[in-house]
Amino acid sequence: MPQWANWSGGVTCTPQRIATPASEAELIDLVRQAARIGATLRVAGSGHSFTPLCATDGVLVSLDGLQGLVAADPAAHQATVWAGAKLYALGDLLWEHGLAQVNMGDIDRQALAGAISTGTHGTGRTLGSLSTQVVGLRLVTAAGDVLDCSPAHEPAIFKAAQVSLGSLGVISQVTLRLLPAYYLHERTWVTSFDECLAQLAEQIENNRHFEFFWVPEHDERLPLVKGYTDQEPPQGRLARYVREERIDRSYRIFPSERALKFNEIEFALPADAGSTCLCEVRQLMHTRYPDVVWPIEYRTLAADDLWLSPAYGRETVTISVHQAAELPYQPFFADVEAIFRNHHGRPHWGKIHSLTARELAELYPTWDQFQGVRRQVDPGGALLNDHLRVLFGR
Ligand SMILES: Cc1cc2nc3c(=O)[nH]c(=O)nc-3n(C[C@H](O)[C@H](O)[C@H](O)COP(=O)(O)OP(=O)(O)OC[C@H]3O[C@@H](n4cnc5c(N)ncnc54)[C@H](O)[C@@H]3O)c2cc1C
Incomplete structure (x- = not known):
């Protein structure tokens, strides 16, 4: 039987078969054949979700053959x-x-x-x-x-x-x-935690993209921020925390390497709760999880109207918290999740969380509309796995 694992190694499964159709026509044949024999089916992208979205003991479809x-x-x-x-x-x-x-x-x-x-x-x-x-x-x-x-x-x-x-x-x-x-001009710099929060609204307003990382081991001194700025890049020891200033094609600026494996929890929060929530998570890490060295990432996201989008209907701040893939994360992430939930956060679907259908339905005004469409296009639940049954309450 074939084995499948996600990027972090935290999710594994043994599908009956991993199918990689080489064309759209082959894909359609494959799905019709699965429907005829009543097989369950999941589709995987690159396996970069931390949650068991792709896990199946049925047919796992990969679209690696449909590129370009x-x-x-x-x-x-x-x-x-x-x-x-x-x-x-x-x-x-x-x-x-x-x-x-x-x-x-x-x-x-x-x-x-x-x-x-x-x-x-x-x-x-x-x-x-x-x-x-x-x-x-x-x-x-x-x-x-x-x-x-x-x-x-x-x-x-x-x-x-x-x-x-x-x-x-x-x-x-x-x-x-x-x-x-289009091209992007990226600058990274370091600042104090307090200064970072004091300038947050202005930086978010003045940069097409702005994000920062709070690095626990450097606490007060070294939130690492990224965006457009007129500040000079720092010199000396601090310089190792910043990337060289650069201008390049947009798609070369956005991504970075992730050499070390980790697990991650991220929630989408109402934008005006972002900094309070961050301070609470920072306090939690100081008091209960001082050994965690992984940074917190803080980003912004525009409101949208997509039924299951974590940014549905509200200006959003996302806060991501990480732990090394080889270390236990459960108690830590559970405590972080409690803070996020207290601020009406919605989980990133691909990142670790423990919410189930009843709680999710309360967070999404268009939950029932989504479930109606899902039942219409997949009345037999052929595309569900254990994880989705928990999320959707089936
Ligand atoms: C190192 C790392 C960095 C990340 N950075 C970010 C980030 O900056 N921002 C962010 O928001 N997230 C980030 N993520 C999360 C990641 O972007 C999401 O989990 C994303 O869904 C993973 O894409 P994938 O191609 O690996 O899909 P998978 O994880 O393989 O699948 C995700 C979902 O897509 C479905 N799917 C895949 N292909 C199809 C298809 N053809 N048709 C229908 N459904 C399909 C799957 O069934 C599954 O439900 C990061 C994850 C990692 C590991």
Whole structure:
């Protein structure tokens, strides 16, 4: 039996079969065949989710065979992309057509459909998640029907599918809203925790992208911040905490290397609760978890209207907390989660959390609409696994 593991190694499974269709036609055949024999089916991107979204003992579909561009339309600032395309390969392909993604996250290892299916995001107060860059997608439902969805065609399914955890079908193509190719100027610098918070609103306002890392071992002195700034880069010992200032193509600036494996919890919080929540997590780490050396990341995200998006209906701050992959994280993350939940946080779907259907339904005004669409397109639950049954209450 084949084995599958996610990036951190925290999720493993033994699917009956891992299928890698080489074309959309093969994918449709595969899904129809699974439907005929009543097999359950999950689809994986690059396995970079920390939660067991992809785990299955049924058929695990990989779209690694569906890469690259279907078509680009530079005049309309759009491109249609095969859903298995890795983000790291997409940058060059789009640039050749004079195009670039509006925003990206911290890494570019994900598959496009994998990234949008959990609402993967970068930072920027006026910028939505990658899911908000989607203007159309093709869905192969559990029955093997092919649906082209957009705001004009199957709008309800489209709204649900933009963040859908692989529960509505296999996305085979994605049409993205893009920008004319652009460069970014990145600066990183260090400042004190208090100064960082004092300048937070201004920095968020004045930078297209702004984020910072609070590094516990340096507490007061070294939150590491990133964005546009007029400040000089620091000299001497502190300089090792900052990257060299650089200007490059946008898709080369956004991602960074993640050499060490970790586990992560991240919640999306109402923007005005962000700094209070951060201070509470910092206090928790000082008092109860002084041995944790991994930084906290603080980012911003624009409100959107996607039914299962953690940024649904509100300006958002995301706070991410990490622990080394080889160390236990459960009590630490449980205490952090309690703080996030106290501030009405919504979990990142791909990062560790313990919320179940009842709690999630309270956090999402459009929960029932999503579940209605899900039951409509997958009435038999062929696309559910144990984790999704807990999330959706099935
Ligand atoms: C080192 C690291 C850094 C990260 N940085 C960020 C970050 O900066 N911002 C952020 O928001 N998140 C971040 N994440 C989380 C990550 O972006 C998400 O978990 C993302 O969903 C992973 O993409 P993937 O391609 O690996 O998808 P997977 O984890 O393989 O799958 C995720 C979901 O997508 C579904 N899916 C995959 N392909 C398809 C398809 N073709 N059709 C339908 N459903 C599909 C799966 O069924 C599953 O539900 C990071 C994770 C890691 C490990």
